[in-house]
Amino acid sequence: MADTPGQDRNLPASPRKLQKAREEGQVARSRDLGHFAAIAAGGAVLVALAPQLTAWLQTLLADALHFDNAALAHPDAMIERLGAMGVKLLWIVVPLGALMAGVAIAGSVLIGGWNWTLKPLAPKFDKLNPIAGLPRILSRQQLIDALKACALALVLGTIGALYLRGHIETFGGVIAMPLPAALQQVGSTVLGGLMLLLLALAVFAAIDAPLQHHLHASRLKMSHQELKQEHKEIEGNTEVKAKIKVRMREMSRRRMMAAVPKADLVVMNPTHYAVALKYDDTKMAAPRVVAKGADLVAMAIRDLAKNHQVPVLQAPVLARALYAHADLDREIPAALFSAVAQVLAYVYQLRAALAGHAPMPGELPTLAVPAELDPHNEAAP
Structure with missing residues (x-):
């Protein structure tokens, strides 16, 4: 020096x-x-x-x-x-x-x-x-x-x-x-x-x-x-490192948003959380989270999904649990298999009804989400 x-x-x-x-x-x-x-x-x-x-x-x-x-x-x-x-x-x-x-x-x-x-x-x-x-x-x-x-x-x-x-x-x-x-x-x-x-x-x-x-x-x-x-x-220079982190987050967000049109459905808590799920039974052992976000990012995921005819379901408890406990590009937790299976089944019935192959399903059934996985539940640890 x-x-x-x-x-x-x-x-x-x-x-x-x-x-x-x-x-x-x-x-x-x-x-x-x-x-x-x-x-x-x-x-x-x-x-x-x-x-x-x-x-x-x-x-x-x-x-x-x-x-x-x-x-x-x-x-x-x-x-x-x-x-x-x-x-x-x-x-x-x-x-x-x-x-x-x-x-x-x-x-x-x-x-x-x-x-x-x-x-x-x-x-x-x-x-x-x-x-x-x-x-x-x-x-x-x-x-x-x-x-x-x-x-x-x-x-x-x-x-x-x-x-x-x-x-x-x-x-x-x-x-x-x-x-x-x-x-x-x-x-x-x-x-x-x-x-x-x-x-x-x-x-x-x-x-x-x-x-x-x-x-x-x-x-x-x-x-x-x-x-x-x-x-x-x-x-390393802190300013440069901060800019690099911002750049990496932006690139990660772009990759995440690019995966939304290919998702099977988006689960939302109307204005706060959105989680996009993808499931291919020939390649995946369980549904995978391809995108998730809160607030403005959640709104962007919702709008992008609607623009590409991806079903958007209002399931507040499940959306909060997925956002809090499921990692991006990872399979959902085993405790949420049952609830996500109910949502997927409802989406498949809806698609079949829209195609004229089955009657229109009723309201989304009550989802089996464990109370301890809901971050807004006061009894959750």
Whole structure:
């Protein structure tokens, strides 16, 4: 969702915006925590393997300082020896570097979680515009990062300078020591300085990790307008949805009215309800409601039925019961089978009489409509 300048963003980011930010590579990350974790892991490995590394360095240095006449006679042999020593050093440096990189990545994942996306690698040509980039350079995030980096460099530099100043004599005295003792002395001295640097990095990491969480949440805060717009995108515009519902109701009504001319009869409560029924004993197990309506719709069903010579019978109780309990395009309830059968029989007799095949039937008999199905019955539940 695009940010709109001038909006007061004081609402926390919605889950949808957080997910979109993750897809774009925007997650909370703490560089200080990664630096601390990497250096701590590397230092721990060096301390744990200090005896083995000391012995290995002694052997390597002794081999490097050993010369013979063949080596002096062939200058290429010196280059080969140097290459062999470099390969041996890589066997230590590469695994240690890989371990430190893995620990740094794990520390970064610990803050913002694992996030795999290629969107940050996509070219963004708008970033090339220096004028558009000025607000980013002068933003609060950049200012905090710059001040934090300067403070970290100043603290680490001060600790390193003070430590070297306090141990300058120790480093000077190493020259007069035998090689094994010198290596041990340098290792213990460097370890002490490394512990001080790690302590400073731990303090910065403890501050930076929650700070990055807070800054990330602040960057993703939303305004009321953005929240409303997101809700519209998810749920759909209410006005459009209302128009769609009206359109669907209109289409449904047209289909319903188109079925009225094919109905066998229309049962009415004179001015309020109308229900059109269709029954085909070869295709239907029971009569089916093909149209129903109230008030103006009922009048429209009645007029359409009369225009197409569909019988319209006044049966108020049955019309109310059918309207209340029978669904459109569904068979009538079983409790109304008897009453509807009486009405159909009366219609068939009427048609036969009009065709001259039978005498004219009398008044419509009293219909067997259960009282509980009449919505106007006060005793109905």
